[in-house]
Amino acid sequence: MTIASIQFFLFVLVATYIYHSLALKHRAKYLLFISYLFYLSWDIKYAALMSLVTIFVYFTALKIKTAQSDKDNGKLVKLAVGILVLLLAFYKSYHFIQGSLSQLSHLVGLNFLSFPSKIILPLGLSYYIFKSINYLVDIYLNKIDPETNFINLANYISFFPQSVCGPIQKAQDFLPQIKNLSEVSPDLLVSGFRLILFGAFKKLVVADRLFEEIDTLFVYTNSANGAHAYWLIAYFYTIQLYADFSAATDISIGVARLFGIQSPKNFNNPFYAPNIQEFWRRWHMTLTSWLSAYVFTPLWLRLRYFGKFGLCFAILTNMLLIGMWHGTHLQFLYFGLIQGALICVSTLTLEFRNKFFNRHKTLNALRKYIGPLITFHMVVVSFVFIQASSLPAALLIIKNFLICLRSLLLDLNLYEFIAKIFKVGLYKSHLARIFISLVLMETVHLAQSNLALKQKYLSAPLFLRWAAYYFLIIFIVFLSNFIDRPFVYNLF
Amino acid sequence: MHNDIKLIYKKLAAFLLLIAPMFMIGHYFLSPIVDTDFPYRSKFNEVFNAQENAEVVIFGACSGLATINPKILEALNPKVYNFSLHGAGPFYIVQWYTKIFKNYYKKPKLIIISIEMIEVNQPRNIGYDSEYFPISLFLKLLLFDREIPFKYLLYNKYPFIKNRFLILRALLSKTIIDESFQWDRYYKGYAPLIAKEKLGEMQTIVSNKNKSMEIKNSPEAVADLKRMIQLFKDENIPVVYLTLPYYYTHKSSYLPHPAIQEIRDVLKQEVDGKNVFYLDYNNDHPSNLNYDESFWYNQTHLNENGSNIFTQKLKNDLFHLIPPAHKNIFVE
Structure with missing residues (x-):
């Protein structure tokens, strides 16, 4: 479902109504649930990849906090950011990688190796990778503390309205909002x-x-x-x-x-x-x-x-x-x-x-x-x-x-x-x-x-x-x- | 839920509910002025409230609608009806037959199907015709049929929504019907195209868009064609598949394009001389129609004169093509 379709509008309407009917303490969990429900409506593989990235970012952030020295921190952040960038680069440049690998395997006589000619870029990948990098780097720079509540962090990475076309919200802007969910004002x-x-x-x-x-x-x-x-x-x-x-x-x-x-x-x-x-x-x-x-x-x-x-x-x-x-x-x-x-x-x-x-x-x-x-x-x-x-x-x-x-x-x-x-x-x-x-x-x-x-x-x-x-x-x-x-x- | 939020939801419900009377007013006043599809309505009426009870039926796309004149074929059997609709390819015909025709109309003795060789991937879906469906069929398809997209059925149910782009034109008293057809000559699903003094620019099927567009049958389209052939075999109804003539401008037109050849191969493989027949009026049975510009509306559609000559030829060919076992289709 695209986000300009009637199905999406009905989905949002029902999801919002239930959200406002829930007690405040359950809302964050519910928000995460509907974000993944939305993702699953596209492809289960997308949801699986996003959850893996979330787990990776969550534990890396905690590790940064407990690292012994700034040097260790720096290495860890560089490694984590490198992995995230590589993941993004892999999907973004797959057609190029596939072409090169096919040519290479042909050159060295490994013709039996075949690489899928096309893989689909997971929905919103670049948006949540950028959010994840922002989160890790800001922790390293001591701008924010790592989020210990997994639900809150998962919400930041997977928040479904932002997962399709952005905007790329900063963690220091999003996390306080999700941590302090209150009644939505009628004007909002x-x-x-x-x-x-x-x-x-x-x-x-x-x-x-x-x-x-x-x-x-x-x-x-x-x-x-x-x-x-x-x-x-x-x-x-x-x-x-x-x-x-x-x-x-x-x-x-x-x-x-x-x-x-x-x-x-x-x-x-x-x-x-x-x-x-x-x-x-x-x-x-x-x-x-x-x-x-x-x-x-x-x-x-x-x-x-x-x-x-x-x-x-x-x-x-x-x-x-x-x-x-x-x-x-x-x-x-x-x-x-x-x-x-x-x-x-x-x-x-x-x-x-x-x-x-x-x-x-x-x-x-x-x-x-x-x-x-x-x-x-x-x-x-x-x-x-x-x-x-x-x-x-x-x-x-x-x-x-x-x-x-x-x-x-x-x-x-x-x-x-x-x-x-x-x-x-x-x-x-x-x-x-x-x-x-x-x-x-x-x-x-x-x-x-x-x-x-x-x-x-x-x-x-x-x-x-x-x-x-x-x-x-x-x-x-x-x-x-x-x-x-x-x-x-x-x-x- | 907080009271303020409750109030907002109540307002939202009132806002959405107010759309209903606006919709009804729109439908009442605007639908009649943009209801352009009289030939389709009459065809669907024939299916749902049979008047002709045709024994020989014609299926196909717009070229079939403008080319095969039932009046001439009535010399073979007085009960002939042309059910051709714009853009109706194999995919549509299977949907149309299984979900509508079979359930409402008596089993025909012979089906004539014109295959659009260069547009076999015709996109028409029966959801586009929901405005003609009786409410029981509409609800059945809407609620229980997963093959037809929900939105096709809904958006095409009311003429003022379906033909919304024509409303302004209609309000300005401009004609909104397709003037290339001679609707006053409409007869049992057939409407001839006007005669043109000069053929227009050939309908280009290859655009020069920077993404190269190749004429190619999608595997799905070929599968749909095979599915359609199998359907009528299973129904045990004799079917004559036709490739309607094209206007030849160059000798090279004799050579079928690989995409066209692919469809011809499928059809020829299925010909059994008992229930499946195939007539190709371009490569196997060309005639002077293929060369004389005066018979054409454009490169792929005959005008009235051309269509009458063609149907006469088809009538003769059918009579000789159908084996004695099926001769009861025809009036001796």
Whole structure:
């Protein structure tokens, strides 16, 4: 069951109702039970692997606490983190390992050895491995004490709303909440339902319908107006990815709230970011802050004597890891490299740009509009590497995207340009639907980040708020295809 | 449970309950304006409330719907009905026959099945047709049948939900019926396609999506085909399998694609001259229909004129193909 399906909603509804009916002392155990029930609905092997990781992390953490010296502690943490990273790397790069082993066995004449050509990445593996590493490292750094209650730790690692697409919550944030479970406040409960509804809207109406448009557009890429098809594909994919991933996060945070757990924010209007560094502070925030804390900052501190070179090296390493987190295909590596290069250039020129714009007041006034626009286009181009199946495929999309962008900006024949757009399988009614759903999505996003607007909405009469929810439900019922399409970030 | 939380749940229940009257209003006002599937409704009506009690029945996908005219076959037997539906491949036909047809309609004397050679993996599921089911069948499938996804049955039960994307179009008084068919010529499940002056662009079956798409029969699709053949053997009903003609633009069209050949091989292996027959109108029995553009709606569907000529040819072939033991199917 995907987390945007009716089955999942019913499961959550029943699970939450029982949860609130239970005495406080039983709630943690019950939460663990339903997390594993959810996991078992996917595959028993997933649940088995997660329980093994939990046992491993639990005992390692206790061992760290009882180790004789800091040196022993360091060794133990390095070993444990190494094992967890290896486990993750094995699943993420299995296709590569399998290919190499097959070739090797062929070369040495062991043809009878066969390796399964494909294994499925366990659901949410990278999310709970990252949580486990965070937990172990924070114990080593004395930020938290090891959790002696196995149920609490198992809940941290397996908490089902966060196990599919994150967010990656820190142990020092989660564990106190699970240890002090109290009655959920009505406001938190309602806000949870609200987020689930909005997440379902983003997934079913925006992301899934964009996916279908992209599928149609691909059929027209060989036509006379193929470049325009690619141009649309690049934009649509970026927005689809955003809607899809942020929908998963909304549902996840929403469901967590139903159980009284507050999860960290994962997105903060990333497409309004004025530059690429800021974009990464607003996109998949829990992953970037995790990597920033455990990779970028320690690396930069070690390389600080190398000045700007050290900084760029730390940035590139960090972004390469973000790329490889998506998978070990080469295009994810390119994605990381491109992002790293863009951040380096942006960081190194920021001071110069600030001075330049301060001298030119008119340009400076435009900067807050043009900056996000340029950043968005940099993101669009680099996200092509996540979507495309190979480097040539990615380059083909980018080439056509740039050709179209150039013709749009330089030829200034907007009428002809739009006419061509409607010759690549995109209907006017579809475009209208996409536009309306995007406006609706962004209105809600802005309302979520504007405290005054949010307060105004919450203090509105009940019938108005309910009307807004019914409006979203009508959108979901009438504009979605109800295909249980998995979330894109499930794959990572 | 805490009282505040109880109150929230009560509000949630009220919120969800209010959807029911909205749903009923929507169904009452919107379902009639988007109920586009009159040919399907009439076909399902024929199954559930038989009027024709056909002895010769035709199953298959849209090409069968637009190509085999029962009026012409009635020269062989006055009781012919075309039950073809868009996207109905072997998987669907097995579902349709075992879960619906067999239980509601009398056993036919002859079944004619058109096989879509390049789309044998047709995705149609009988859950898509739940709006035509009597309530008893709907509930039976919903509650006890694990083969048909729950959501297919539910989402397709009410026309205003099933055809939700057409509502706006219908409200703007735009036509929502498929205008490529001549519905005024509808006859016992057959509806001819309009004649086109020029053939449209060939329906490309290979897209250039960066993931290469190969025309390939999935093992499941081949297994479904075999399952369907076995089903009618077990039912002891003579079946004539047809490959309907395609429009040849190049000589190379004579050569069946490996995927098509795979299906042909399965069918040819099963031909026994008693209960299983196979007619391939592209490779074994091509005719001038395959070459003359004026008979075609597009590369794979005949227009009205073409379909009448084809059905005439089929009628003659059937008469000569069916052995004397089964000649009681036909009117002498």
